[in-house]
Amino acid sequence: xxxxxxxxxxxxxxxxxxxxxxxxxxxxxxxxxxxxxxxxxxxxxxxxxxxxxxxxxxxxxxxxxxxxxxxxxxxxxxxxxxxxxxxxxxxxxxxxxxxxxxxxxxxxxxxxxxxxxxxxxxxxxxxxxxxxxxxxxxxxxxxxxxxxxxxxxxxxxxxxxxxxxxxxxxxxxxxxxxxxxxxxxxxxxxxxxxxxxxxxxxxxxxxxxxxxxxxxxxxxxxxxxxxxxxxxxxxxxxxxxxxxxxxxxxxxxxx
Numbered sequence: 001x002x003x004x005x006x007x008x009x010x011x012x013x014x015x016x017x018x019x020x021x022x023x024x025x026x027x028x029x030x031x032x033x034x035x036x037x038x039x040x041x042x043x044x045x046x047x048x049x050x051x052x053x054x055x056x057x058x059x060x061x062x063x064x065x066x067x068x069x070x071x072x073x074x075x076x077x078x079x080x081x082x083x084x085x086x087x088x089x090x091x092x093x094x095x096x097x098x099x100x101x102x103x104x105x106x107x108x109x110x111x112x113x114x115x116x117x118x119x120x121x122x123x124x125x126x127x128x129x130x131x132x133x134x135x136x137x138x139x140x141x142x143x144x145x146x147x148x149x150x151x152x153x154x155x156x157x158x159x160x161x162x163x164x165x166x167x168x169x170x171x172x173x174x175x176x177x178x179x180x181x182x183x184x185x186x187x188x189x190x191x192x193x194x195x196x197x198x199x200x201x202x203x204x205x206x207x208x209x210x211x212x213x214x215x216x217x218x219x220x221x222x223x224x225x226x227x228x229x230x231x232x233x234x235x236x237x238x239x240x241x242x243x244x245x246x247x248x249x250x251x252x253x254x255x
Contacts (some may be wrong), residue, residue: 082118095110157202182220200237
């Protein structure tokens with residue numbers, strides 16, 4: 001009987017390579033994740049049965065592409081559909097396929113590699129800065145936390161000027177308006193902080209009354225462009241939160 005590596009060499013040609021790694025037979029495919037990383041699959045023999053798996057690398061790669069802690073229901077459905085379409089099992093975060101003695105190993109390798117490709121394509125629906133703004137990421141985050149909100153609400157200020165607030169979030173305990181401050185330019189950071197401060201000042205009447213609204217300024221601190229003075233300036237009229245600390249943001253929203 002041919003070994004797995006011999007089967008790969010005979011049936012799949014030079015584009016695939018094979019080696020032994022930590023009790024597995026690693027099959028290096030010519031397929032790539034969207035960022036250029038190689039898709040590797042691993043074959044293991046147990047009790048006379050063979051299992052082909054990605055060892056969870058596809059979903060691990062996917063998690064690294066977004067700051068969001070969880071995938072959206074739509075993204076999970078896309079992943080399940082990709083596995084179903086290619087006859088692959090999703091178990092404990094791993095893409096897996098059984099390879100019976102009568103099965104064609106090359107067919108199973110192709111099937112699992114294609115499933116990994118389709119699952120990694122979910123990256124294009126995620127809230128990454130390459131394709132969408134940080135505000136879109138925040139929207140996805142609020143959706144994942146099942147928070148009720150309106151986006152881009154326009155509100156009249158005391159001066160008569162109309163302002164657009166990024167999010168109006170309603171929780172049983174209180175409602176909040178939230179502005180997202182984000183820039184890649186240190187030179188533009190102060191101007192953004194001053195603009196949001198002016199907005200909060202003009203809308204300050206909404207912090208009064210029985211249905212008073214909380215004001216939250218969410219800084220995108222993934223880039224080192226902000227100064228402590230920016231936080232203090234905005235913090236005079238609002239609660240300051242940081243995108244790198246999502247749990248603290250949730251605490252402020254539900255306080």
